[in-house]
Amino acid sequence: MTQIAVISGKGGTGKSSIAAAFATLNGKVVVADCDVDAANLYLLFNPIHEEEIVYISGSKAVINYSLCTGCGICESYCRFDAISIIDKKVVISEISCDGCFLCSHICPEKAITMVRNDKSRMYSGSFRNGKMVYGRLAPGEENSGKLVNMVREKAKEVAKINNLDTTILDGPPGIGCPVISTITGVDKVVIVTEPTISGLHDLQRTIEIVKKFSLPAFVVINKYNLNSSMSNQIEKWCTQNEITIAGKLPFDKQMTEAMVQLKSITEFNPYLEISNKIKVIWKKILNQKK
Amino acid sequence: MIKIAIASGKGGTGKTFVATNIFHTLVKNQIDAALVDCDAEAPNSVAFFQTKQASAFKVTQLVPVIDTNACTFCGKCQEYCNYNAIFILPPMKIINVIEDLCHGCGACSVACKYDAIIEKPVSLGMVNLYSINGKPALIEARMNIGVMSPVPIIKEAIKQINGQAEIAILDSPPGTSCPFIQTVSASDYVILVTEPTPFGLSDLKQSIDTLIKIGIPYGVIINRAGIGNFAVYDWLKENNIPLLMEIPFDEEIAHIYSEGRILTEDNVNYRNQFLNLIKKINHIIKNQKYV
Numbered sequence: 001m002t003q004i005a006v007i008s009g010k011g012g013t014g015k016s017s018i019a020a021a022f023a024t025l026n027g028k029v030v031v032a033d034c035d036v037d038a039a040n041l042y043l044l045f046n047p048i049h050e051e052e053i054v055y056i057s058g059s060k061a062v063i064n065y066s067l068c069t070g071c072g073i074c075e076s077y078c079r080f081d082a083i084s085i086i087d088k089k090v091v092i093s094e095i096s097c098d099g100c101f102l103c104s105h106i107c108p109e110k111a112i113t114m115v116r117n118d119k120s121r122m123y124s125g126s127f128r129n130g131k132m133v134y135g136r137l138a139p140g141e142e143n144s145g146k147l148v149n150m151v152r153e154k155a156k157e158v159a160k161i162n163n164l165d166t167t168i169l170d171g172p173p174g175i176g177c178p179v180i181s182t183i184t185g186v187d188k189v190v191i192v193t194e195p196t197i198s199g200l201h202d203l204q205r206t207i208e209i210v211k212k213f214s215l216p217a218f219v220v221i222n223k224y225n226l227n228s229s230m231s232n233q234i235e236k237w238c239t240q241n242e243i244t245i246a247g248k249l250p251f252d253k254q255m256t257e258a259m260v261q262l263k264s265i266t267e268f269n270p271y272l273e274i275s276n277k278i279k280v281i282w283k284k285i286l287n288q289k290k
Numbered sequence: 291m292i293k294i295a296i297a298s299g300k301g302g303t304g305k306t307f308v309a310t311n312i313f314h315t316l317v318k319n320q321i322d323a324a325l326v327d328c329d330a331e332a333p334n335s336v337a338f339f340q341t342k343q344a345s346a347f348k349v350t351q352l353v354p355v356i357d358t359n360a361c362t363f364c365g366k367c368q369e370y371c372n373y374n375a376i377f378i379l380p381p382m383k384i385i386n387v388i389e390d391l392c393h394g395c396g397a398c399s400v401a402c403k404y405d406a407i408i409e410k411p412v413s414l415g416m417v418n419l420y421s422i423n424g425k426p427a428l429i430e431a432r433m434n435i436g437v438m439s440p441v442p443i444i445k446e447a448i449k450q451i452n453g454q455a456e457i458a459i460l461d462s463p464p465g466t467s468c469p470f471i472q473t474v475s476a477s478d479y480v481i482l483v484t485e486p487t488p489f490g491l492s493d494l495k496q497s498i499d500t501l502i503k504i505g506i507p508y509g510v511i512i513n514r515a516g517i518g519n520f521a522v523y524d525w526l527k528e529n530n531i532p533l534l535m536e537i538p539f540d541e542e543i544a545h546i547y548s549e550g551r552i553l554t555e556d557n558v559n560y561r562n563q564f565l566n567l568i569k570k571i572n573h574i575i576k577n578q579k580y581v
Contacts, residue, residue: 009332011301101397105370139500139503140466142467172465173465176440176469195548196547198306199548201332202334230549260487
């Protein structure tokens with residue numbers, strides 16, 4: 001079984017579109033959408049849900065005002081600036097509360113209870129080319145790294161049960177906890193970048209994360225012809241740092257057209273230059289020995 | 291002072307492009323402005339300006355250190371820790387802190403009745419302050435690589451906004467979870483940048499759900515207009531959400547941005563458009579405050 005994560009430090013480089021193409025190229029696969037903050041692949045793949053699992057993303061402190069004496073002890077202990085005293089009334093900011101439970105432990109009146117955030121979901125099901133697992137974090141809920149873990153573990157289980165060899169994980173942007181969760185335990189990482197200053201900066205930060213995991217990394221420069229000299233600069237940097245470039249893809253408006261038609265680019269038109277290049281890149285990534 | 295966050299659920303829709311160009315327009319018009327790059331995982335705004343680093347400071351978090359001589363392995367700290375950051379095997383007299391999981395809440399120190407826990411600061415990242423033309427104007431939150439959450443660094447960066455500035459522009463991280471919420475909840479108004487594609491629309495809806503929950507006014511900029519489809523326009527109309535501005539897809543704009551240049555440096559038309567946009571938002575905020 002091979003797990004391949006598609007990530008990018010910078011958002012909007014074409015990560016999900018390229019992951020969608022990889023997922024629909026040949027044999028049946030498992031797709032895990034790990035961008036639980038802004039899941040998108042389900043739009044293209046319209047999976048039939050077979051399982052829905054509630055995800056508890058943490059807890060929030062809630063005050064029972066019939067017990068609260070307004071002593072303010074909780075405020076002095078809270079390290080997240082979540083508790084303030086407004087007009088002698090203790091107020092907890094839902095936004096700042098980290099759900100650590102400390103206030104509920106130290107309140108002498110036992111006036112604080114913790115309420116679980118249970119609006120987030122994980123789904124598992126089938127799509128036209130295999131199985132799909134994805135998470136949807138409810139608006140404003142946190143701890144997306146843990147939900148990513150759940151998605152990744154579920155994908156592994158689904159791959160085993162259904163005897164599917166390849167799992168493609170579509171990661172979130174950035175380099176924080178959800179990204180680290182996405183690439184934990186995978187076999188290969190594909191980093192999609194674009195020829196901009198921001199693209200290069202974010203690629204460099206992403207590579208540092210990937211290096212910590214000693215994972216084989218493949219860089220794809222998407223929309224390279226929007227700035228060929230910047231693209232060359234990225235290539236040069238990769239070569240100097242012994243990072244494999246799996247390939248370069250041209251900017252093509254058909255990529256958006258395919259998305260509008262809810263298809264991957266290779267499904268939309270397998271004969272385009274970009275579709276052929278994606279096939280070559282995918283082969284290269286698959287064939288590379290672990 | 292007013293604070294305007296530039297955000298989007300989907301990454302790469304042009305948040306930083308809009309934030310840097312608005313900020314540049316304000317500076318060009320001699321308006322006292324600050325730009326705060328809150329995208330601490332992937333900060334990029336500073337690269338677009340000629341700046342001088344004015345100062346910098348570390349953002350730290352406290353993590354527990356356990357004195358195994360004083361520890362009785364009673365397990366109270368583990369019971370109090372809601373992040374599974376304390377690992378304990380009492381029969382073997384083993385106790386370990388998993389620093390990566392620790393949120394620095396201090397619950398374990400409170401739990402320990404034997405004074406066996408002290409705390410030490412660990413670095414999460416930096417807040418860097420830069421000046422333009424000798425004036426402090428740019429604040430950058432930069433998370434260390436390998437750190438789990440950018441939120442404490444974003445909080446510190448926002449605290450650094452100089453009260454003198456008339457307008458602060460906050461370049462938000464993508465997504466709709468904590469880092470995004472931390473940024474928008476500190477703002478008076480949120481500009482959501484989207485693109486007219488199915489992914490763009492889906493993520494826009496999710497961002498707006500979150501903003502409604504928090505209760506912050508917002509409007510939308512459609513970037514790369516001309517690609518994709520019209521679904522986002524229909525949806526905005528149906529839901530009475532203000533379309534603040536459209537920026538057409540233009541390879542020239544993409545090229546200027548890719549080189550780390552600012553469009554409004556030479557393009558007076560866009561400079562005027564961004565200035566009008568800010569005037570419009572200023573008006574919206576003022577009206578709300580008096581209602």
